[in-house]
Amino acid sequence: MAPEPSEPPEVAPAVRPWVLHVDLDQFIAAVEILRRPELAGLPVIVGGRGDPTERAVVSTASYEARAFGVHSGMPLKLAVRKCKEAVVLAVDAPAYDAASAEVMATLKAVPGAKVQVLGWDEAFVGIETDDPWAVARSIQAAVLKRTDLHCSVGVGDSTVRAKIATDFGKPRGVFELTRENWFEVMGDRPTTALWGVGSRIAARLAGHGIETVHDLAHADESVLVDEFGPAMGPHYRRLGRGIGTTTVDDTPWVARAHGRETTYQTNLVEPEEISGALTALSEQVVEDIRREERACMRVHLKVRFAPFFTTTRIRKLAEPTFDASVIAATAFDLLTGLGDDRPIRLLGVRAEMVPPEGGYDPPRTVGRGGPPAR
DNA sequence: TCTGGGGTCCTAGGACCC
DNA sequence: TCTGGGGTCCTAGGACCC
Known part of the structure; x- marks a missing residue:
């Protein structure tokens, strides 16, 4: 039984390891607004080729557009219906790559920081400090100074808590989530508030009466x-x-696979155009895997038939290859094996690459965020 | 309303081997 | 005739994230 202290001990905050999660605010829209300052304050939607009559979805909407109910992943056609005055821009991946590299370089320049990049616009920063808030504020200032971009920072005692904390800090803020306040902040929220629990898992949990974070815990x-x-x-x-x-x-991220997929503005029906499409996709994939000098060992085919049925097939190749025609032929063979002649909306070809010497170690969860390796 | 394109990881079940 | 138990590899499919 611990004795009651007569007065609270005056202890200096201890130096401890912390996880900071840095997340840029409306990153893609912000990069676009930087090079077109006249768009500041306007509802901006970035998606597809910038043509709202095409089949495409919203990559990012500015906060002004979000006020109209526009959000990422929403079909572009629907987005412009909700916000008729929006400025619609095409996705410009090289521009975001460049901006992202500047941001990540800024983070890596923080003394004592370990940086794990999670995507274009977010990263974990591991650091030992007695004042994580001061570090968070200094990161925000450094990123703003170097890139003119604003970010939010989640402070946590685990990657999960740091990641979830960031949302409470948005925009331009800092929020701390630790063992101490976890249930107070998260306990009554639905399980989908957790990183790695989507609608499907939440529905299966609900089937067992598990609705909230507290229930799950x-x-x-x-x-x-x-x-x-x-x-x-x-x-x-x-x-x-x-x-x-x-x-x-x-540790540097090592890709397992590279793929290309395309949604066709008009559905594919003819075998010639289908095999032509698979060839074009395979050639793009081969460009990517050649860059890494790691051959394709498994071919993944992804097909979305009209009206809306998506399926995938995998085949291991007898020999690893860089030959686009082998990959395309394998994909075509997998497609033929489906025996489905409905019109095709989307085709995807993915090459799973030969693992590097010694395999993937440590296993990485970038782009998924959650489940433990092993 | 009508659904992109880039990824990663987990599970189940069948084939096959010893 | 009835049928072990362990293991690996492969494919199909599901789920999630940015």
Whole structure:
């Protein structure tokens, strides 16, 4: 039994490892507004080729456009219907690559920081400090000074908590989420508030009466194992408690695969145009894997038939290859094997590459965010 | 309303081997 | 005739994230 202290101890804050999650505010829209200052304050939507009559979705909307109910992932046609006065711009990936590189270089220049890049506009920063808020503020200032871009920072004692904290800080703010305030902040929120729980998982959890983060944290582990398996079941319960890795992994990211996919403005029907499309996609994929000098060992075909049915097929190749015609022929063969002659809206070809010497270690979860390796 | 394009990882079940 | 138990590899499919 701990004695009651007569007065609170005056202790200096200890130096501890912290995880900071840095997330740029409306990144893509912000980059566009930087080079077209006259757009500041206007509703800006970036998506597709900038033509709202085409099949495309919103990549990012400015805060002004979001006020109209426009958000990422929304069909462009619907977005402009909601916000008729919006300025619609084409996606310019090279511009965002360049801006992103500046931001990440700024983060890597923070003394003692380990940086794990998660995407164009976000990264974990691991740092040992007695004042994570001061570090967060200095990062915001440094990024703004170098790139004219604003960011929000989540401060946490795990990657999961830091990542989730950021949203509460947006825009341009800092928010801290730790073991101390986790349940106070998150306990009553729906499970979808967790990084890695989407609508499908949430629905399966709800089937067991698990609706909130608190419910998940205190759920019967055997129920979760039965529903989700021995790896994912316990993982979801840990997620509900905000428990995750406490270290930031700054080893360079190694891609497992490269793929290209295209949604056709008019559906494909003729075999010749289908095989032509697969050839074009395969050639693009080969450009990417040649750059990495890692051959294709498995071909993934993705097909979206009209009106809206998507399926994938995989085939391992007898020999690793850089030959686009082999990849295209394999994809065509997989497509033929489906025996489905409905018109095609989308085709995708992905090349899974030969792993580097010694395999993938450590396994990375970039772009997924969540489940533990192993 | 009508749904992009880039990724990663997990599970289940069948084939096959010892 | 009835049928083990362990392991690996492969494919199909699902789910999630930015």
